[in-house]
Amino acid sequence: MSNPEITPEVIAKHGITPEEFERIQKILGRDPNFTELGVFSVMWSEHCSYKNSKPELRKFPTTGERVLVKAGEENAGVIDIGDGWAIAFKIESHNHPSAVEPFQGAATGVGGIIRDIFTMGARPVFSMNSLRFGSIEGDSDAAKTNRRLFAGVVAGISHYGNCIGIPTIGGEVYFDDSYAGNPLVNVMCLGVLRHEQIARGAASGIGNPVFYVGAETGRDGLAGAAFASRELTEESKEDRPAVQVGDPFREKLLLEACLELLASGCVAGIQDMGAAGLTCSTCETASRGGTGVEIDVNLVPKREVGMTPYEILLSESQERMLVIVHKGQEATVREIFEKWDLPYAEVGTVKDDGKMRVMEGDRVAVEIPASKLADDAPIYNREVAPKKVAVPLSVDSVPEGDAGEILPALLADPSIASKRWVWRQYDHMVRLGATVLPGSDAAVFIVREAGKILAATTDCNAIYCLLDPREGGKIAVAEAARNLACSGAVPLAVTDNLNFGNPHKPENFLQLREAVEGLAEACRFFGTPVTGGNVSLYNESPAGAIDPTPTVGMVGIIERPECVMTQGFRGAGDAIYLLGEVLDGACASSGLGGSHYLKRVYGKKEGTPPRLDMGTEKRLHDLLRELIGGGFVKSAHDCAEGGLAVALAESCLSSGKDGCGHLGASVKIEGAGRADVLLFNEAQSRVVVSVESGKEKEFLAAVSRAGYPVSRLGEVAPTGRLSISVGEKEWQWSLADLEFAWGGAIGRLMA
């Protein structure tokens, strides 16, 4: 079959610039053929090469005493958790596929991240996700579309994760119109392994056979990586063939077979076929191994007839892996893959010439120096817009609202409301690890094989990032660390998913740079190296760029089972304390800037985000762990969106089993100023805790040793009511009403 001619139009259609084409000519010493052009276009897409973000990513701290495999070295970073055990974890986006086909887009996102984890030799033990959609409220066409996307994405994650038997134990969902038409679907997976089980994605050992294992290659997902690196337009629906179809059952077989294969000791190198499929896996393994790889596309198991080398190389069919096997041990592969009824084929050999060579029988279809293709993508320093200074918000510009109405309204805001409708669709209990059910500050999971308790959270307040990307980035890390501390955990490391708009627009690139620098600074401060992650640029719809969303996935470890802490109140009569200030007097926008109160009630995303003092924040985390370890607190919940009042309500509403509340509270807030500001400001570094009445003395002694601000707010009550008084004013809400607002909001909207 002959290749189409290379014309400027063909080059442009592949998203290759004239300068990039010259670079390709230089590398090859000739013009590329059509197939080679396709190979370069996917490998040099932002999704695979990070060509627009690499200089920024280098700012992240990536080392630490627990780091066993660093960011960028392999498919996922690996962190030591002690006693010879390690964890591999990573977050990845599937935003664009999910915008076009939410169910399969999200499902294959889950499949892809799971492969990234078991490629490392780790057994995946849990997943999480961080989702963003446009508003799902109202009867507009946009709201209907957003509901369809939301329902489809949740069903897709549920379908894939539940079938493969990896629990989805937590995450976050936010709704904002900046995501209308361009939802964010970031999925995270974590696996465990012994140190000696770390598998490498390098093609080592000249003469070793190269096996293709897993599902047959079809025409689905052609050039999905390039698709993911473009803005979404009205015509994106025509890109539907670029969305792959997932088969979680196949992946389950592949997972078990690969882990069995790795345990057999016959594997020299292993790499999943994710974005850019066979292309990426062959050239990356060769590049990492400093070797060459030659494969013959005629030997690749195919689902359809008449596929060209171009299609075979660029297909993003799911559930496939490339395995380099020690010569002489081919029979082991055969045995294991036949046991699991999976296709496999020996498709090539490791060579010493540094080339990625693709044969079609006797004909050379592609011959490219592997390392140049994998590592020499152009790197762009994009134009950066001048920094904007966020304007603080004056409290006087915000009319005083009535707390009696605001609290239920905030609780029913889909971004704050209980995500029960979501997580009940996920099997979060399989593998018997979820000792804390979803809905608390962090997910807590017992890893039985390792005898360890892990906590994990995903966080990002994108409104803060919109107003001040640097501060927003810092707060995302601080909040993640705070959520872990509230659960009794010490943070270990971070994976991040940088979701931004088109980097060619200087204001978007400024957001990326500022956010990365904020994240990097906070990760350094909290001692949590970045072990990898994903960059998703071009998140724009016809209406404009999304709010910058650098999602932080943070994993921590809990030393003892007694240190596992949850957010719900646990006993009537327990004292309720606030660690931190009711109002941060030093905050330029009094904690109202970028608050959900401002957004929900006044429809505004304005002001400066709350002030974060990282030193104070760190002291809070250490104090929390001390209080939890000492058995002085019975619940801990951080104040986030909606401020102190929402945190108190959530602690009441989470006081029962299965996320339903039965314990009320009676609290009195002391502080100068307006009640709405005191109750709903989002000042940082604050946690609501409850303390058994007999332990208040010891509790207060520990807090005072730490020199941390604290105030006694009131008591947990058996009354089924939450009552809050500020100065002369007092409000009462029945828990049933609050539960109706908070617990049922999303279900009612989605019914």
Added chain:
Amino acid sequence: MRFAVIRFPGSNCDQDCVLALESFEGVEASYVWHKDESLEGFDAVVLPGGFSYGDYLRCGAIARFSPIMKAVRGAAADGKLVIGICNGFQILCESRLLPGALIRNRDLHFLCRHVFMRVESAESSFTGAGEKGAVWNIPIAHGEGAYCAAPEVLEEIEKRGQVLLRYCGAGGEVGEETNPNGSVGNIAGIRNLEGNVFGLMPHPERACEAGLGSTDGRFIFQSMIQAFRKTGATKTGEEAA
């Protein structure tokens, strides 16, 4: 007592079942691969949850034809205890070892949550360690768990006391509000006429330790162990001899 935990390629609660079973004294649990054809030497069989063969068709529709199911039918015919949990229940129904079928949940969503169920009879090998009328808290996790059967079949299984567990509220009340998935008659678990085959949608293996929120699942495994020690032990002993 030796339990066989059947491992279909898409089983995913197999390890959880082994872990739960081995927390009982004197219990040994081993995996049996779906391509195997014998269950010799085992005293009881567990068909665990999961997605046996992907279940893109009807849940359990393909598993019914797998080599090991012949042996499971044989074990059931021999009077050995067979329990099907979630996907295992679906497979037992598809295999006609239990009457009725499991269809998509009422609201069409997969549903994973703790639910309550009432013990309808303690006169069985699967509930004997509990008490009639007791309310157990055991989680469910399924997309196709709404039990249904033809009216005459239903009448029959109700009449003969084959319904062992019914979804209910915390106080034991049975009604539409306490029915999580639309099962007819709030049915959560049924036994066969002979009383040695039991299928249920709830996951007892997920409710065997306090750290996971409930230990009520232990009643079910404990009942099987008690039943075996009372009668099965002699029987298997004779067979072995």
